[in-house]
Amino acid sequence: MTTDVDTSDIEKTESILDRLLTLRTRRPVGVIFFYWVVLVVCVGFASYPTLQRLMQEAADGAITSYIFVLPFLAAVAAQGIARRRAGELPIHDRQTDIIVGGLALLVAVAIKALWVPRYVEQYQLSHLDVLAGLVFFLGASILLFGLRPVGRFWSVWLLLLALSPLGYRMVAIAAGGSRFAYGAVLVLLAGMAGAIAVGRTRRRALAGFVCSVSIGFVILATMLAMFPNLHIAWLQLIPTAGAAALVGIGFYLVARRGESMRPLSRPVAPVTAKRSISSVVTVVVASVILFVIPIPEQTVIASTPGPPGSSGSPLIVPDGWTQTGTEYFGWVRSYFGQKSSLNRQIMRAVEGNPSWDLQARPRTVVVDVLTTANRASLSVYPESTLYRLSNTRTSPALPVKLGHDIVGSLYTSVSDGLLLTWTKLVFTWVRGDFTQRITVISVDNHEPDADFPQPMPSMASNLGTSLAIFLRGNTIATDSDPDYKDLGLLTSFGTELVRAQWSEK
Incomplete structure (x- = not known):
């Protein structure tokens, strides 16, 4: 008896789905x-x-x-193509749809x-999970609607792929990195959408x-x-959406002069798949699988209050050290905003220390x-992106306590090409409306x-390193057996540097 009931339930479920899906020949709007x-x-x-x-x-x-x-x-672009769509021949290969769509989902x-776990530090810079969502959208569309109908909108897919988060940043930075530049890049994208939407001819596309x-x-x-x-966000959304909407509506009204303004003036064709x-x-x-795959945790930038005084002033040199040079x-500004700055102070110890150098030579660090x-x-561009340290x-x-509730992070970078090891101590504090990230480096x-x-623009070299990681894995960029030889030097200097900023001078 139980088996009969289960079989009946399955047959009823299949019948319901069958009715919904077979409505395509009678009610194409409902099926679509x-x-x-x-x-x-x-x-x-x-x-x-x-x-x-992304909303956070x-x-x-x-x-x-x-x-x-x-x-x-x-x-906006897709509706223009859809309105120009002619009758679609019922030529279809469902096996091809399933293969191509299934591969896209994989x-x-x-x-x-x-891929995303390999680039945890560059997660907010590249946002590869956005690419994963777009590829899923493409594969699901092919499985549901078929490869031929989806392929008719190839220009729209190229539009979506045109500006990945990393690509968008690179183009905007190349244009100066200002607020106007970030908005202007999207305005150009709106121009592409407008051209696709009204592009019945090349002249109309150029006009759009x-x-x-x-x-x-x-x-x-x-x-x-x-x-x-x-x-x-408003500089990105309003000019872009406003321009695309106004142009699309304007061209639509001009094209329909003396005709019906109904958006669907002809019958909707059934789904051919x-x-x-x-x-x-x-x-x-x-x-469901994509939903349960976790994304990297959000990077937290320390909000520890910094020392008193102006954020535009150079750091006070600690006792026992002397400043030998500065650089700006x-x-x-193209990366961190037009109000940002990066200053380097070169400091040298007044006396040598056998614990830091066997010959007791005075050590030099840069801040x-x-x-x-x-x-x-600061979350988008980690400290390592400030330098071209490929290979x-x-x-x-390692966490390092520096006093005044400041906790730094110390790590080493080994260059196999130059046969050098740099040790970095990085910490962050807040001074008024500005946040400062201090990097102390020894060699x-x-x-x-x-x-x-x-420090120099390092997007290109970082892309090369990212490609190497993609091909060979994270092990090529990881030092699994580090030697923190300058741990004592940077811990002592960092502590004295922090203390000096609160001292009365």
Whole structure:
């Protein structure tokens, strides 16, 4: 009796799904709506941890809020293609759909499960989980709607891939890294969306691009002039979405002059892909797998109160040390905001110490002070990204207490090419509206002309290191057997440096 009941329940479930999916020949709008509900719910569920993290970062002032305008731009571009869509021939290979879509889902899972953990320090910089969500969206669309219909929107997929979080930062930094630059890059993206939406001909596509970009720049410049301190998220969203929407509506009204303004002026074509219950189940299961795969924990920037005084003043040299030189690096404004600065102070011990050097030679250290009003940028660009240290191996970090509730992090970087080991002590404090990250560096070459790593834009070299890690794993960039030879030197100097900032002079 139990077996009969179970069999009956299964048959009823299959019958319900069968009815929903076979409605495609009679009610195409209902079937398309059903598929879209499944797709949107699954994509939202699979990407929920990532979306939640992006919202937290945006609230802290990060530029990743632009991610939320991309679906709107994609919709603007896609509706233009859909309205131009001619009758689709019922030529379909469902096996190809399943193979291609299934592979895309596997790639999405692999990116989040295998690739993201390899780049924990660069997580907020690259946000590879966003790429995983996009690949999942592509694979799920192919499984539900078919490869041919999805392929018709290839320009929209390229639009979404055009600016990954890392790519967006690189383009904006190359344009100067200002608030206007971050908004301008998205205005250009809105121009691409407008061109795709109205591009029945090349002339119309060019007109759509020019109009979208012009309107977007006008809105962006006006907002910056009227509200110079407006949150970066509004500078990203309003000019971009406003330009794309205005141009799309304007071209639509012009094209429909004297005709019906109904958005759906012709019958909706049925989905050509054959129904497949297994495809729906596969998409749901893959979304659950992506949801349960964890993402790296959010980086916490210390908010310990710093010493009194102006953040623009150089650090006070501790007793027993003398300052031998200073340097200033202006390129950091493109990365950390226009109010940021990076200053280097070179300090040398007055007397030698046998514990630090067998010949009791006076040691030299450099102190790099990064000052920024945008705390979120410190999470995006870890301390290591300030230097071009490709082909180096980094040790695990040790906590070092420096007094006044300041806790530093000490680690070594070994350069196999230069046969040098640098030891770094990094700590952070807050001074008024600014956050300062101090990096104290020593080198195991105790000669006066020893090479210290120079702060410089390191995006290109870091990409090379990232590629090597992707191909060979984290072991090539990890020093599993470190020798913290300058632990005593940097602990003593760091403690004296912190104490000096609170001393009365």
